[in-house]
Each structure stands twice: as structure tokens, then as C-alpha cells.
Amino acid sequence: MNELLIAADRIWTGGILETGLAIETDGQRVTALRPLGRDTPDVHLPLLMPGCTDLQVNGGGGVLLNADPTVAGIEAIAAAHRRLGTARILPTLITDAPELMEAAADAVIAAMEQPGIIGIHLEGPHISPEKRGTHDARFIRPLDQRTMAVLRRLRGAGVPVLLTLAPERADPALLREAAAMGVVLSAGHSMATAAQAREAMDNGVSMFTHLYNAMPQMNSREPGMIAAAILSDAWCGLITDGIHVSPEMLELTLRARPRPDRCFIVSDAMPTVGGPDHFDLYGMDIHVRNGALVNSEGSLAGAHVDMVTSVRRLVRMTGIAPERAIAMATDIPCAAMGLAPLKIAPGMAMSDLIGLDERLDLVGIPGTGQ
Structure with a gap:
């Protein structure tokens, strides 16, 4: 050519x-x-x-990682997002049986040579039942040695790992041990108070998962983990589909942070992105309804959005400069995981x-x- x-x-x-x-x-x-x-x-x-980097990709192209924790499943998800402008992903496993976590870990280890696979995000099962969202309560458990063994295997294979958990339900010693391995710990699906969130950061938590969603909301006397996150130097993921977080709250967050370069976009994408308008999760039918993904309980079940669309919506909703939104979808998520950004x-x-x-x-x- x-x-x-x-x-x-x-x-x-x-x-x-x-x-x-x-x-x-x-x-x-x-x-x-x-x-x-x-x-x-x-x-x-x-x-x-460069194509976007997405740290929270549950599925795409009709494939859900929980339903297909294989190399082929991961490749299909990555390919669906690549067609929509996302070059690098963390395939994301939400709360499920321990055997499924182990299978997903093995699959990601085997898939790390494939284009666009940069690690794994384990979102649960060590979360708060009160803030489980669409996660299945049957599989929720405190951080334990079985998961620690999975983390050791992944890190021993050189796989970047993001672990979302409720820090108030985790042994601080295990948090410190996981962080010492190089696991990126993120607080999410949590009932943590502001004090508990600050303590968690002292014990190795360096990120907050989809800020505002699946956590107690701020009020005048109970600022909670949201306020602790905003006022900290921690990394904060945001879903910018215009459904999960209002434009006003997005703008407030971006203005209030002491480190403006510590917020990044995640899609929280499900199989409907680049795929059909419904899928099965824990035996429930999840449908796209008015642009949102909801389960039979009426809870949001991930997002029906890709990263390029998220960048565009963030710019339109908040008026921030395009370069700031682009950074939030490229260089910043890479930095949050300790990875070099894609460069032209x-x-x-x-x-x-x-x-x-x-x-x-x-x-x-x-x-x-x-």
C-alpha cells in the first residue's frame, strides 16, 4: 500500500x-x-x-464477561468496543461465584497478548449488600483468601488488576496486602462514611468506582464517601451517559476537585453496546429503556454507551473543553492504572x-x- x-x-x-x-x-x-x-x-x-481506554467494560457485542469468561468472549467484547473507538479495555467481571472469578482470571491471563486487553477489573463480590445495585446478593462476601489467591496469580502473571470493593467490609490488613501486590483498589458499591473512606485510602485504596452511583449521597451532616473522594487526590471514575450522573453533578465534581487530572470516564458498558437491545444477567432479562439499561427491579444495570459517545456527551453537558474530556478517556485512565498512555x-x-x-x-x- x-x-x-x-x-x-x-x-x-x-x-x-x-x-x-x-x-x-x-x-x-x-x-x-x-x-x-x-x-x-x-x-x-x-x-x-488514540482510541479510548475504558477501565470498566462488562460486555459488548452481545457478550457478557460473566456469561462467557473465556478468551473468545474477551476478544469479542474488545472487538465490539474497538469498532466504536475504544482501543484498550479492562474486561470487567461483576459479582459472581468464586469459580467464575477464577475462570475469568485464567482467561485474561491467556488473552493479554490480544490487541486492547490491558488487564482485568473485578467489580465485587466484596461489596455492600445495601449498595449492590444489580449485583446478585447470593454471591456477596467479604474479601477473603480465595480472592487473594486469584490476585496473586494475576499479578504473578504481570496482569494489571483493578478491584472494586466496599472498604468498610474488608480487613485493612488484606487491603494493604493487595495494594502491596500492585492491585489497584477502588471503593465502590459501598456504604462507607467519609471517615471510613479516608481510612481506606490510608490502607491502599486509590480510586473510586463510578462516583455517585451505588454509594450514599452527600448531605449537610453526612458527607459520606463521595465528599471524601472529591476532596482527595484519588482517581475517580465517572459514567457520563447523562443518565447515571446529572450534568450539574458532573460539572460540580470537575470544578471541585483539587486535582482536575484525577477524574476519568468509564462506560460501564454491557452487551447491548455494539449488540442486541437486551441480554440475560443472573437469569433476569435486562433491556434498553429510553437509553438506560434496567433490570426487572427497576435498577440500573450497567450502561448502554460507548466511550466516544461519553466524551461527546460530557462536553455537551458540562461545557468543558474537548481536550479535557479526551484526556479523561485516554491518558488519565491509563495513569490511574499505572500504564503508559497510547501515543501517536x-x-x-x-x-x-x-x-x-x-x-x-x-x-x-x-x-x-x-
Whole structure:
């Protein structure tokens, strides 16, 4: 294939949107990133950026990790999200039987060489029954040695691990042990008070899972874990579909944090993203209803949204600059997991690069098969 010169009004590189740049590509990989100068590009786009990084992907393309904890299942989920602009994911297993956690761990270890698989997110089962959401109460249990063995196996294989738990239900010694292994501990699906959240951070918790959702809400005399999270330097994930968190609360959070670079977007995507409009979870039928995923109890059951859509909605809902929203979907989630961000540079696979139009809608990149 002949070399292509692709220019963009703005290219995400070095943590900012740069102007006046172009990439050279053989259609498969980036061969150069350079100033456009007086050259006439073969393709011109409004915006080029690395594909998004999503730390909370329960499913996609009709596949749920809990229902198919295999290499093939993980590959199908990753492929569905890649088609929608997400280059890297943490396949996410929600609360389930110990045997399923072990199977998912083995599958992720085997899938780490596949494109876009950067680790695993275990969301539960060590959560609060009062804030379980759609998680099945039958499988909820405190953090125990069986899970610690899974964490040791994953970390021994070099797999990045994110573990969401209710810190008030976990032995602090086990939290410290997991953190010492390099497991990223995130507080979520929790009834923790502000004091308990601060204590958890002292014991190794460095993140909060889908802030505002599945945790006590703030009030004047009980600020709870939400206030503790916002006022801390911890990483905070946010679902920005416009359903899970209101635009006002998103804007308030982004304005209030002492470290603006510690908030990132997650999709919390379910199999309906890139797939059919319903799926089975714990024997219940989950449907898309007015853009939301709900179970038979009326609880939100994950989200029906992809990361590029989440970026666009966040910009429109809050008015933040596009570059801040892009950072929240690319570099920041990587930093939260201690991983290097995807960079547009020679050798980068073109499949890891996405184009957006002026409305921040995903567009194909002519000449590259995208």
C-alpha cells in the first residue's frame, strides 16, 4: 500500500490538542508524526486521537464477561468496543461465584497478548449488600483468601488488576496486602462514611468506582464517601451517559476537585453496546429503556454507551473543553492504572487511532480500512 499523508485540524499528542500536524502511514501503522507544512494531505480530518481506554467494560457485542469468561468472549467484547473507538479495555467481571472469578482470571491471563486487553477489573463480590445495585446478593462476601489467591496469580502473571470493593467490609490488613501486590483498589458499591473512606485510602485504596452511583449521597451532616473522594487526590471514575450522573453533578465534581487530572470516564458498558437491545444477567432479562439499561427491579444495570459517545456527551453537558474530556478517556485512565498512555508515534497501529468530526462523532479514516 502506498504511503498516505493524513492531516487533522487537531491531533491529540503529548496531552494536548496540537495543530498543524500530520501523520504518515502505510495504512497499517503510523510511520511518522510531523508538521504538515506546505504539503497537501491525502486525507484531512477535524481531529485525530488514540482510541479510548475504558477501565470498566462488562460486555459488548452481545457478550457478557460473566456469561462467557473465556478468551473468545474477551476478544469479542474488545472487538465490539474497538469498532466504536475504544482501543484498550479492562474486561470487567461483576459479582459472581468464586469459580467464575477464577475462570475469568485464567482467561485474561491467556488473552493479554490480544490487541486492547490491558488487564482485568473485578467489580465485587466484596461489596455492600445495601449498595449492590444489580449485583446478585447470593454471591456477596467479604474479601477473603480465595480472592487473594486469584490476585496473586494475576499479578504473578504481570496482569494489571483493578478491584472494586466496599472498604468498610474488608480487613485493612488484606487491603494493604493487595495494594502491596500492585492491585489497584477502588471503593465502590459501598456504604462507607467519609471517615471510613479516608481510612481506606490510608490502607491502599486509590480510586473510586463510578462516583455517585451505588454509594450514599452527600448531605449537610453526612458527607459520606463521595465528599471524601472529591476532596482527595484519588482517581475517580465517572459514567457520563447523562443518565447515571446529572450534568450539574458532573460539572460540580470537575470544578471541585483539587486535582482536575484525577477524574476519568468509564462506560460501564454491557452487551447491548455494539449488540442486541437486551441480554440475560443472573437469569433476569435486562433491556434498553429510553437509553438506560434496567433490570426487572427497576435498577440500573450497567450502561448502554460507548466511550466516544461519553466524551461527546460530557462536553455537551458540562461545557468543558474537548481536550479535557479526551484526556479523561485516554491518558488519565491509563495513569490511574499505572500504564503508559497510547501515543501517536511511529509504529502505532492504525487500528489504535480514531478520527472524530467537529461534533466529536466517530468517523472513518479513508485508506486505512477504518
